[in-house]
Amino acid sequence: MTVAPGPPRKVRTRIAPSPTGFLHLGTARTALFSWAFARHFGGDFILRIEDTDVARSTQEAVDQIIAAMQWLKLDYDEGPFFQMQRLDRYRVVIAQMLREGSAYHCYCQPEELDAMREAQRARGDKPRYDGRWRPEPGKELPAPPSGLRPVVRFRNPADGAVTWDDLVKGPITIANRELDDLIIARADGTPTYNFCVVVDDWDMEISHVLRGDDHVNNTPRQINILQALGAQLPLYGHVPMILGPDGDKLSKRHGAVSVMQYEEAGYLPEAMLNYLARLGWSHGDDELFEREQLLHWFDGRHLARSAAQWDAAKLNWVNAHYIKAMGDQALAAIVAQRLQSQAIDASDGRLPGICALFKDRCETTVVLAQWAAAFYVAVKPVSDERDKHVSEAVRPALGLLAGKLALCGWDKSSIALAIREVLAESGLKMPQLAMAVRVLVMGTSQTPSLDAVLALCHRSAVLERLQAA
Numbered sequence: 001m002t003v004a005p006g007p008p009r010k011v012r013t014r015i016a017p018s019p020t021g022f023l024h025l026g027t028a029r030t031a032l033f034s035w036a037f038a039r040h041f042g043g044d045f046i047l048r049i050e051d052t053d054v055a056r057s058t059q060e061a062v063d064q065i066i067a068a069m070q071w072l073k074l075d076y077d078e079g080p081f082f083q084m085q086r087l088d089r090y091r092v093v094i095a096q097m098l099r100e101g102s103a104y105h106c107y108c109q110p111e112e113l114d115a116m117r118e119a120q121r122a123r124g125d126k127p128r129y130d131g132r133w134r135p136e137p138g139k140e141l142p143a144p145p146s147g148l149r150p151v152v153r154f155r156n157p158a159d160g161a162v163t164w165d166d167l168v169k170g171p172i173t174i175a176n177r178e179l180d181d182l183i184i185a186r187a188d189g190t191p192t193y194n195f196c197v198v199v200d201d202w203d204m205e206i207s208h209v210l211r212g213d214d215h216v217n218n219t220p221r222q223i224n225i226l227q228a229l230g231a232q233l234p235l236y237g238h239v240p241m242i243l244g245p246d247g248d249k250l251s252k253r254h255g256a257v258s259v260m261q262y263e264e265a266g267y268l269p270e271a272m273l274n275y276l277a278r279l280g281w282s283h284g285d286d287e288l289f290e291r292e293q294l295l296h297w298f299d300g301r302h303l304a305r306s307a308a309q310w311d312a313a314k315l316n317w318v319n320a321h322y323i324k325a326m327g328d329q330a331l332a333a334i335v336a337q338r339l340q341s342q343a344i345d346a347s348d349g350r351l352p353g354i355c356a357l358f359k360d361r362c363e364t365t366v367v368l369a370q371w372a373a374a375f376y377v378a379v380k381p382v383s384d385e386r387d388k389h390v391s392e393a394v395r396p397a398l399g400l401l402a403g404k405l406a407l408c409g410w411d412k413s414s415i416a417l418a419i420r421e422v423l424a425e426s427g428l429k430m431p432q433l434a435m436a437v438r439v440l441v442m443g444t445s446q447t448p449s450l451d452a453v454l455a456l457c458h459r460s461a462v463l464e465r466l467q468a469a
Contacts, residue, residue, distance in 0.1 A: 009232070011043025012207045015076075016197065018050045019061035022258035023068040025250060025310075026212055026242050029276045033239065034210045035074045036277070036298035046204055047079035052196055054084070068259040072269050073291070078204070083196050090191040093199050093229070094152055094184065102228040103184060105150035106133040128180040129153070152185035154195070154225055162220035167210070167237030168303045174220040182221050198222050202231040208300070213238040237300065239280050240307040250310050266338075266364030268326070271319040279308035288321055316363040323359050323368065328352040331359060331368070338369035344376050354456055357448050375457055379443035379465070389435040389445055395469050397426040397433055398440070402466040410459050416451040440465045 013034040017027050038045040047069065051057040066080065083090075097103035108116075108129075117127035133141060134155060144150070156179050163173040184195035191199075201209065201222075216238050226233050244254035251257065262272055274288060281304065283289070283297045323331065332351040339346045354372050362368040381390075390398075404418040423433060435445040438453070441462055447453050454462055 009205070009207050011038055011041040012046065012205055013038045013043065013210065014046040014048055014201070014204065014206050015074075016048040016050050016200070017065050018053060019058060019065060020053055020056040021061055022064040022260065024257045025259065025276070028068060028072065028259045028272075029242065029279055030211055030239065031069065031074050032072070032273060032276050033281065033298070033303070034208075035076075036294055037208060037210065037300055038077075039295045040298050040300075043207070044077040045074075046081070046206070047076040048081045048083070048200055048204075049079075050083050050193065050196065052083050052190060052193065054190070064258070064260060071260065071263050072273055081200070081204075083191075083200070086196075086200070087191070089203065090185075090196060090199055091189070094191065094195075097154070097184075097228065098152065100228075101135065102155050103152050104133060104135050104155055105144070106153045106181075106183075107145050107148050107150045108133065109148070126178075131181060134181060149187040151183045151187050153181040154184050154221075154228070156181050156221070156224055162223050164219065164223065164233075164236055167208070167235055167300055168239055169213070169216075169237075169305055172216065172219075174217075176220075176224070179221055179224070182225075184225070194218055194221050195225065198225045198229070198231075201234055202226060202229060205232075206234045208237065209234045210237045210239065210300075213240050237303065239303055240305065242279055243307045243309045245310060245312075247309070254310065266366030266368070267315070267319050268322045268334075268365070271315070271322040274322070275315045275318045279310070280304045288318065320363045323362055323365065326359070328356045328359075331355040331365070334365050335369045335372050338365060339373060339376065342373065344373055346372065346376055350375060350456055357452055357456065361448070374442050375461075379441070381439045381443045385435075385439045385445050389432075389439050390469055391436075394428065394432055394436045397422055397428050398436060398466050398469045400425060401433070401437065402463050405454070405459065405466075406463055410455065412451045412455040415454050419451060436469070437466065440469055 015027070015031040015034050017023055017031075023031075035045045037043075047066075049062060049065070051062075062080075069076065094103060098105075106129075113129070116130055120127045120130075133150075134153070135141065157176045159176060161173050161175045163171060166172050182194055183192055185191050197218075200206075219236050219238070223233060242250045244250045246254075259272070263269070270291065273291065273294070277289075277294055277298075278287065281298070282302050283293075286293075289297075329352050332346075332355045335355055336346050336351055351372060354375055355368060358368055358371040362371065401418065401422045404421060405415065408414045408418045419430075419433065422428075423430060426433070434450045437450060438445050438447045441457060442453060
């Protein structure tokens with residue numbers, strides 16, 4: 001049986017993370033795709049929190065999920081909805097299904113199910129529930145055991161197959177005989193994931209479901225439940241997993257996998273959004289694009305069928321682009337927050353100029369903040385570089401430069417003139433003097449133009465550091 005999606009309707013997408021951990025990169029990418037798709041078609045994007053795993057769900061994880069969505073600027077039109085606040089609705093639907101015969105009570109205990117599966121394995125069969133409590137015409141069921149609370153199982157069709165035209169993978173068919181009767185409510189009455197998802201998608205009129213392809217096997221189960229309820233089906237699209245550099249599924253051992261870890265590491269949300277969008281989607285050869293361009297282009301086509309591979313170097317390249325493109329005032333505000341977390345006050349007005357001078361050589365705002373810190377706190381030169389560049393041959397020129405800098409105007413052109421005068425009087429080459437000054441003033445011999453760097457420093461700090469030679 002091929003599943004038809006039903007008549008056209010308003011685009012409504014959703015992201016439904018579980019608060020058993022932080023928002024990881026795969027879910028963030030799915031959220032991005034769902035958000036962009038809804039925005040492209042003028043539809044709605046909904047945030048749901050699937051918190052029926054009470055033992056593992058935490059408020060901290062909920063807060064981190066919402067913070068990550070806000071950081072990426074993935075604004076949602078409705079929600080967040082919490083499944084544990086919808087238990088009454090799930091119970092009403094389960095009661096309806098029990099009355100209509102599309103669900104039934106099962107009294108099998110865990111040890112009984114274990115023995116059932118062990119026997120099936122021994123026979124070479126696929127382990128599955130054997131339907132011993134499933135009502136069938138002419139079948140006599142045993143009397144319910146006293147004192148035992150049953151689970152509720154969905155009465156999955158026994159024959160035929162489910163076929164849907166996946167938005168990413170194309171037509172997919174799964175035979176119903178491969179699907180056993182799913183538990184939709186536990187013995188304590190708590191509904192299970194696959195059931196809650198179905199009711200939520202039904203009630204919230206979700207038109208398109210974009211999610212990871214680890215959910216492919218859930219889809220026929222959910223389609224069958226939706227059809228049993230007489231609900232209109234959404235269209236499904238399953239995007240491949242994100243792989244680590246070694247080709248395995250991206251995991252903690254590959255580095256940071258929580259979205260907010262990247263914020264802490266100095267990545268800009270615009271860069272992360274751009275990079276995540278290109279992991280499994282393309283628009284021609286475009287690598288860099290603004291948010292507005294993404295929304296204009298993202299119509300659900302051009303989603304890759306093959307897995308994307310995480311590339312930290314590519315992310316750094318994208319982030320460097322956005323740092324260079326960002327206005328100096330806006331960038332300074334981000335860097336100021338990082339410096340403030342280190343108890344460094346950068347409110348004297350120099351920071352935008354510092355960011356302008358150094359941003360071309362920084363892949364993250366953390367690195368940019370490290371450069372900026374040298375203008376506000378004492379620096380310790382790298383010992384090897386100090387030994388190499390601050391030599392006895394250069395020290396007299398450093399003293400001469402300190403004297404000139406104490407008296408000249410404190411601007412780039414005046415400082416440049418003072419440097420040229422010292423070079424003429426000392427007979428040194430520019431690299432000899434400049435490297436030594438950079439090491440003493442900034443702690444390293446690799447900086448932008450020396451006169452520009454010194455002009456952004458306080459005169460007193462420069463003189464103090466030169467005199468330390």
